[in-house]
Amino acid sequence: MTDVTSQPTPAAPAAPDATLAAYRKSIDNFDAALIHILAERFRITQAVGAYKAQHALPPADPGREEAQIARLRALAEDAQLDPEFSEKFLRFIIDEVIRHHERAREG
Numbered sequence: 001m002t003d004v005t006s007q008p009t010p011a012a013p014a015a016p017d018a019t020l021a022a023y024r025k026s027i028d029n030f031d032a033a034l035i036h037i038l039a040e041r042f043r044i045t046q047a048v049g050a051y052k053a054q055h056a057l058p059p060a061d062p063g064r065e066e067a068q069i070a071r072l073r074a075l076a077e078d079a080q081l082d083p084e085f086s087e088k089f090l091r092f093i094i095d096e097v098i099r100h101h102e103r104a105r106e107g
């Protein structure tokens with residue numbers, strides 16, 4: 001017969017932790033703000049994509065990207081946010097924008 005007494009005791013349901021819950025409430029608000037900010041950014045870049053397609057402009061502008069990344073890295077350093085992370089985050093967004101612009105060009 002199996003010795004059930006040697007099994008680990010299942011974890012008790014976590015006690016409500018008011019401090020953690022308050023931090024998480026604030027995280028929830030920041031995450032919601034991030035989504036709204038991103039939605040607005042993509043709304044504008046969609047318009048840029050349509051404009052570029054109408055005027056036969058290239059989907060990507062590496063000079064503009066380089067300037068934006070340098071500006072954002074400096075802002076991140078000032079704000080004590082990891083500039084490497086900031087660059088990767090912006091690169092990820094810009095790459096998605098360029099994909100949208102390529103699609104807009106294809107019609």
Ligand SMILES: C=C(O[C@@H]1C=C(C(=O)O)C=C[C@H]1O)C(=O)O
Pocket residue numbers: 045048059060061062064065068093094097098101
């Ligand atoms: C939005 C533009 O298109 C692309 C996307 C960019 C961005 O998301 O910041 C920057 C440059 C372009 O490669 C633009 O040309 O301004």
